[in-house]
Amino acid sequence: MRTVVFTVLCVLCIPFFLLGLFAFMLPLMFSRGVVSGTTYEPFNSRYQYELLGLRADPAARLLARSLPATNLIVRVCVFHLLTLLCRITGLIPPALSYPPSDLGDLKSMVAMRTHFIDKKLQAFSAENGQILILGAGWDTRGYGNTFRKGMPVYEVDTPATQTVKKRAVNSSGLEQDAVTFVPCDFETEQWLEKLIAAGFEPDRPTFVIWEGVTMYLSERTIHDTLQQISQFATGSQIVFDFLPEGWWRDEKAGRAATSSIRITYGEKFNFFLRLGADAEATLTELLSSHDLNLISSCIQRLPNNQAKPFYGIVLAENQA
Ligand SMILES: C[S@@+](CC[C@H](N)C(=O)[O-])C[C@H]1O[C@@H](n2cnc3c(N)ncnc32)[C@H](O)[C@@H]1O
Structure with a gap:
């Protein structure tokens, strides 16, 4: 049931996620091929674990505020919104879980x-x-x-x-x-x-x-x-x-x-x-x-x- 509610809420939030994706990709376009973009992949996950209270990393919370691609729009429309959905439904999906719940994934x-x-x-x-x-x-x-x-x-x-x-x-x-x-x-x-x-x-x-x-x-x-x-x-x-x-x-x-x-x-x-x-x-x-x-x-x-x-x-x- 929680998974269904979480999924429905995620679908309703798609416009916010798309806006967040756009705001994330825009700064990356200007530094593409020069500044690493892939380094956001692990950072974003660790930042999300911190917001969900799964892995304490207060420095990630601070750094996210100053990195170009985790700007305010991205933090609000993606990271904080996902955190809110997890809190409302009481569900943390496997992709956001820490420590990893499913090792073969x-x-x-x-x-x-x-x-x-x-x-x-x-x-x-x-x-x-x-x-x-x-x-x-x-x-x-x-x-x-x-x-x-x-x-x-x-x-x-x-x-x-x-x-x-x-x-x-x-x-x-x-x-x-x-x-x-x-x-x-x-x-x-x-x-x-x-x-x-x-x-x-x-x-x-x-x-x-x-x-x-x-x-x-x-x-x-x-x-x-x-x-x-x-x-x-x-x-x-x-x-x-x-x-x-x-x-x-x-x-x-x-x-x-x-x-x-x-x-x-x-x-x-x-x-x-x-x-x-x-x-x-x-x-x-x-x-x-x-x-x-x-x-x-x-x-x-x-x-x-x-x-x-x-x-x-x-x-x-x-x-x-
Ligand atoms: C996917 S990121 C991983 C970042 C970090 N280790 C982490 O896990 O959060 C890959 C990192 O390797 C660095 N890198 C890739 N090729 C490199 C090179 N030739 N010399 C120095 N750093 C390099 C990138 O700039 C980037 O920061």
């Missing part, structure tokens, strides 16, 4: 990876530790002390995307003392050199978050990055996610999802990981070729396609 991908990373970061208890976020986008874990447990945070992203983030952080009034911004394009520049020049110390235990990024990079950059992280202090950890080749290249739904990202944001998926029949063995082999140990992984499959996983996330650690 494309819609729960962001919830799943956010949950995985939050838990691993919480468990990271190295003395004198630090956090490095590669391809940080609108990640808010560095602001306030909800996630970073007093550790300093380094954020790396392309100069254009980082400029927008810095402007938004400044005007939002977010506490940013712990964050060092390092502008760098992974494909054309040496991110580690730039980090070290900005004060990063690779011999301190580091928790590296590389979330929602590998799919946009070249295979060479991915291998180089893992190799460089293996030079960090023993006990450093990296969490990263990837798209398995079988589902994204061969399946109609995978190709459609790839096209929809390209059409909506003008961004292209470049890297898909070829997983063997034994996914854990493939990951272990990949990581050990870079002197990293597989600590844990989560491989997602759709209920109607168990043979080809559609998503994977990994936690690896530096070997002694």
